[in-house]
Amino acid sequence: MSEVVVKAPQGHIEVKNFSLSYDSIEGPVEAVTDTQIHVKPGEFVSIVGPSGCGKSTLLNAVAGFLKPTTGIVTVDGEKVNGPSAERGMVFQQYSLFPWKTVRENVEFGLKMRGMPRSQRERAARTLLGLAGLEAFEKHYPEKLSGGMKQRVGIVRALATGPKVLLLDEPFGALDAQTRVIMQQILTNMWQRLKISVLFVTHDIDEAIFLSDRVYCMTARPGSIKAEIPIPLERPRQQSMMMSSEFLGLRRGLMSLIREESIKAMGGELNDMGMQGLNIELHGHSLADVI
Amino acid sequence: MPASTPPASPPSFSTLTLRWYRLNRGGLRATAIGIISLLAFLLVWHLLTTYRVVFFVRFTNVPSPLAVYASFTKAIHDPKFLLHVLLSCRRIFFGFSLAAIVAVPLGLIMGRFKVVHEIIFPVAEVLRPIPAIAWVPMAIMLWPTNEQSIVYITFLGSFFPILVNTLHGMSLVDPVLVRAAQCLGARERSIFRDVYFPASLPHIFTGLTVGMGVAWVSLIAAEMISGQYGIGYFTWEAYSLVQYADIALGMIAIGVLGLGSSMLIRGAGQLVMPWRLK
């Protein structure tokens, strides 16, 4: 642990007056509109919202892969102008380099920074140890389970000591048991490193369990529908998920999301010619039925 | 996930043999069947030639396996035969290496920079369908020596398969890996070296294997038309000199050399892509 430098808290993300449109044949597609979010230094913030509402778009703009159509993204007051090692990212798809061993993957960012070989080997070993992966340092990613791949992905993103960590549904492809373990591991690492985290998910339990604050997005074009603080105390235990406090938060978020999901699906159902089924798509009546 | 605990005592020799057998059963079976089918091929060849079968195809003048073996034992002590083989190998080496040295970097650069692709691709597409053998007259005009024009033909034969496969590999590079590298602070140069290049390697090696095959095809054709040496020339000369056993010997030598060179490439591929080992 002594090898991993704990930096002074920083990594203040601010997204102001943000909107982003994709160009397409039928004209611009507005994916995200009129959005303001922020993440305070050391804070764990989640974004939830129905499928296709623009969560990935927003996260990719913070990472620097996409330019906002209007508005601005800053980290510690500096405008985001492209991807950088200051903002680590974990993707929904497995994104380890197949031609590098687990340790070489973790070392990659350090190598880019010009750290000498022996030093980065030691740093990578320490970090892998923290994630319980030291036995697999010489394995190629292909041989790892999905959960291990994402764990290595997180370790790799953290190795360079970024100011913020961005995660786009990193556990989406994992089974329920593995997810729970991964959530614990992520929480542990976050608490040790005191890093700001922006986490995209559509799993409400996951968002509540992990976060200090949750943003709920509307259906496309996405904007922030609600901001919900999560006052559950830390460290959090799996058993808390049964507490009335947790369940209350869950119920609230659930109904917010459900409204938006139905709005998002409404268009599709109409497109499919299902309006003849006489389903009331925009009121709460269907929400109660489903 | 748990690391396997070491066994209490080392397994005995017989258990190890049994385990080895179980793990390699499939491979052993394939080898056994392979040997049997090769022997059957030789037997059929032997029967067809000793009884001089004529049934649409005429085996009257076709040499028997034993005759070919006899000419083989003579040939391996004949410095002239060895020179033929050596010269063919040298032509393949120069032609193929040049093609790889030019086509792989060109494919990588074309795959990465759109402008280069837009400039070079149309020319490549026009030249590509022309078989290397069709270049023989042109090659003889272009190059001062016969040797150079044969190497040039070999080069052309392997160039396009390597280029096309490298381009294909570049087009399939997973964008998420590029993004991951960018997020870790990689600049253009290291993205090229650490992402695009290794990601394309499997396809590059497919290109090299195919290119090697076409290199031999082109070489043999060029040697038959315009050579004075080389295993292709040897085979053609054997026909003119009515040395029927040598025709088959030449053909088999070409087959063995082609097989050996593609095995070399496969071996090289396994060396540079250890992550692909099963």
Ligand SMILES: Nc1ncnc2c1ncn2[C@@H]1O[C@H](COP(=O)(O)OP(=O)(O)OP(=O)(O)O)[C@@H](O)[C@H]1O
């Ligand atoms: N390159 C693109 N061109 C046009 N439209 C796009 C493009 N990328 C995304 N979109 C559209 O923008 C909207 C937002 O996409 P985005 O991927 O950000 O959604 P998401 O909330 O991450 O969805 P999911 O939960 O399915 O991951 C979607 O409706 C999508 O169809």
Ligand SMILES: [Mg+2]
């Ligand atoms: Mg997404």
